[in-house]
Structures are given as structure tokens and as C-alpha cells.
Amino acid sequence: MKVLFLSVTAGNGHNSCANAIDKCLKDRGIETYILDIYGYVNKMLGKTVSEIYSFGISKAPKIYGTIYNMEEDAKLSIGAVMDNINRLATKKIYEFIKENEIDTIITTHVFGGQLITRLKRKKKIDIFSVGVVTDYTIHPHWEKTNLDYYVIADEGLSRQCVEKGIPEKKLLPIGIPLDTKYSVKRDKKEMKKRLGFNPEKNLVFIIMGSMGYGNMTSVINDVDRGNNDYQVAIVCGNNKRAKTQIEKRTFKKEIKVFGFVDNVDEFMDAADCIITKPGGLTVTESLAKELPMIYMDPIPGQEVKNVEFLVNNGAGIYVTKNYSLPDALDQFFRYPERKKEMQVCVHRLSKPESAKNLVDFIEKNNK
Numbered sequence: 524m525k526v527l528f529l530s531v532t533a534g535n536g537h538n539s540c541a542n543a544i545d546k547c548l549k550d551r552g553i554e555t556y557i558l559d560i561y562g563y564v565n566k567m568l569g570k571t572v573s574e575i576y577s578f579g580i581s582k583a584p585k586i587y588g589t590i591y592n593m594e595e596d597a598k599l600s601i602g603a604v605m606d607n608i609n610r611l612a613t614k615k616i617y618e619f620i621k622e623n624e625i626d627t628i629i630t631t632h633v634f635g636g637q638l639i640t641r642l643k644r645k646k647k648i649d650i651f652s653v654g655v656v657t658d659y660t661i662h663p664h665w666e667k668t669n670l671d672y673y674v675i676a677d678e679g680l681s682r683q684c685v686e687k688g689i690p691e692k693k694l695l696p697i698g699i700p701l702d703t704k705y706s707v708k709r710d711k712k713e714m715k716k717r718l719g720f721n722p723e724k725n726l727v728f729i730i731m732g733s734m735g736y737g738n739m740t741s742v743i744n745d746v747d748r749g750n751n752d753y754q755v756a757i758v759c760g761n762n763k764r765a766k767t768q769i770e771k772r773t774f775k776k777e778i779k780v781f782g783f784v785d786n787v788d789e790f791m792d793a794a795d796c797i798i799t800k801p802g803g804l805t806v807t808e809s810l811a812k813e814l815p816m817i818y819m820d821p822i823p824g825q826e827v828k829n830v831e832f833l834v835n836n837g838a839g840i841y842v843t844k845n846y847s848l849p850d851a852l853d854q855f856f857r858y859p860e861r862k863k864e865m866q867v868c869v870h871r872l873s874k875p876e877s878a879k880n881l882v883d884f885i886e887k888n889n890k
């Protein structure tokens with residue numbers, strides 16, 4: 524079996540998801556290839572797509588959200604524009620598929636789904652195909668693709684898929700695939716000690732994506748104002764400016780500041796709750812670690828929908844203009860019954876073996 528991944532560098536989630544599945548396949552001796560669709564076809568095109576997305580979510584999130592919602596309501600069709608761009612990519616991707624004798628294609632982005640559908644419609648390929656939806660909603664245009672199966676985050680999204688026109692028999696509600704390290708459970712006290720924290724005290728973990736989105740200085744100030752007794756780990760990612768600003772401050776609580784780290788899974792094992800921007804992969808990692816969440820600053824569009832799904836399924840608390848971060852922390856730590864309810868809901872949504880289960884399914888269906 525030879526597997527091709529089609530991804531798009533628009534944020535880190537699509538590539539991280541592809542890499543997680545790729546790792547499981549490679550561990551079983553299966554030959555794989557990962558292509559950033561537009562970067563493969565034209566480096567400048569790939570860079571442009573990535574930069575437009577990064578600019579939208581960091582500098583113009585309201586505009587990004589408006590476009591996303593108009594896409595969903597069929598009042599606008601950027602997807603149609605991308606489908607036309609896919610015409611340029613079709614020939615080169617098809618040549619790669621034929622040259623490397625690919626028999627399975629997995630796409631972690633809807634644009635890849637559009638490209639596969641175009642190749643199928645032109646009868647260029649008849650290959651087993653799987654689309655992976657990397658949020659807790661169904662992004663616009665997935666319903667216009669024609670793949671064999673669709674991986675979704677939870678069975679609770681099935682009705683939404685069917686309503687949009689994706690047949691239920693094509694749905695795989697096995698969860699967003701993650702690196703297998705998120706399926707490992709470690710002792711909380713032991714991990715606190717390993718990371719330099721008091722093993723007997725509650726630990727609040729803060730991470731706002733790899734780029735450290737939002738006003739992290741404001742976030743840590745709010746956390747420091749909380750009434751409860753806890754210690755704090757804040758990971759600023761690649762936001763060096765935020766890390767420097769926070770390190771210059773003095774706080775009432777014990778707060779440790781980190782830059783980019785490659786052991787987020789260990790911080791999640793040590794933490795009692797996480798404060799995060801609700802990106803699909805970060806949320807799924809937290810669920811796999813059965814870590815209650817406090818959500819804030821969602822990007823308008825898919826991240827707002829992530830929050831709606833997760834809060835309505837009892838898996839977290841949502842910080843808004845009228846419900847502050849200190850209020851959310853007070854609710855979480857003051858009321859043990861609330862914490863227990865969240866842990867039960869998080870456990871139900873947790874799917875730590877998602878990558879393994881998808882690879883099992885792919886192998887079974889390629890025999």
C-alpha cells in the first residue's frame with residue numbers, strides 16, 4: 524500500500540494531523556508521501572495561501588469570520604475560487620499519483636478534497652480516499668466533495684454532516700487523529716514535579732497556539748487576579764515578545780513562563796485545567812488527555828463553532844466580555860461538582876486512539 528497525504532499549510536493543524544496519521548502508517552512499514560498541495564505545485568502559491576490565512580486570523584479575524592460565515596451561508600464562494608486554482612494543481616498531482624503508484628489518498632483539508640473530487644470526476648483516478656475534518660464543525664465545501672469516507676471529531680456531528688448532504692455510511696466518527704504521545708497517561712503529581720512545580724498544588728496551563736495568539740500579557744494578569752490557590756505554566760510559543768514582557772513582571776502567584784516547547788503533552792498531563800484558544804488540534808489533544816478546558820479568544824468561524832459544540836457538550840467554560848477569566852477559574856476550582864461534571868463530559872469526547880483506529884480502518888479496506 525502507498526498512501527498520499529494532501530494538506531494545506533493554513534495554520535499548523537492540518538499538517539499536524541497528517542503527520543500523526545503518517546507516523547502510524549510508517550510504524551507499520553507502509554510507504555507514505557505528504558504534499559502541501561499548493562507549495563508542491565508552486566512555492567510562491569503555497570507561501571501566498573499560508574500568508575493570507577495567517578494574516579486573516581491574526582490581523583483581521585473579524586473579516587476572516589465574516590468570509591467564513593458567508594461561505595457557510597452560500598453568500599460567497601472562496602471555495603469556488605480555490606476549486607479553479609485546483610485546476611492548475613490537478614495535472615501535477617495526477618502525475619505524482621501515477622508516478623508513485625498511489626492507491627490511497629488522505630486529505631486533511633477541504634481543498635484537497637476538492638482536488639480529489641476533480642480527478643475522480645474526470646475519471647483520472649479510482650483510488651480509496653479519506654477526508655479528515657479537523658474541527659468540531661463541518662467546514663464549508665466538504666459537502667461538495669466526493670470521497671469514500673470522512674473522519675469527523677465526534678458522532679455528535681453526524682446529523683450536521685447528513686443535513687449538509689454527506690451520507691451517514693461515509694462517516695467515521697473516530698476523532699481527529701493525533702500523535703500517539705497524547706494517548707499516553709502519566710501520573711499528574713509526578714509530571715508536576717518533573718516540570719518544576721509543586722505536586723500538591725493545582726496547576727493551570729495556558730497555551731494560545733504555536734504562535735501565542737492574543738494578548739498573553741492581559742491573560743496572565745487576569746489569571747494572577749484569581750482568588751483560588753494555584754500555580755501557572757504559560758507557554759508563549761513563538762511569541763518571543765509576549766514571553767519577554769511576562770518575564771519582566773512580578774506576580775502574586777507562582778508563574779513559570781516558557782517559549783516554544785515540544786512537550787505540550789507533558790504539560791497537559793501535569794495540569795488540572797487548560798486555558799486555550801480553541802483550535803481543533805489543541806482541543807482534541809486536551810480531550811485525549813482528559814483535561815478540562817477554559818476557552819477564550821476563538822477565531823471567528825470554525826473556532827467559535829468549536830466552542831459552541833464543546834460547551835454545549837459540557838467539556839469546558841467559555842470566557843466572554845461578560846464572563847471573565849477570573850470568574851471561570853473561580854467556578855472551576857470553587858465547585859468540585861462542576862469540575863467532576865466537566866471531567867465526565869471530557870472523558871466521553873476523548874478519542875486518544877484516533878490515528879491508530881484510522882490506520883486500522885484503512886488497512887482493512889485496502890486488502
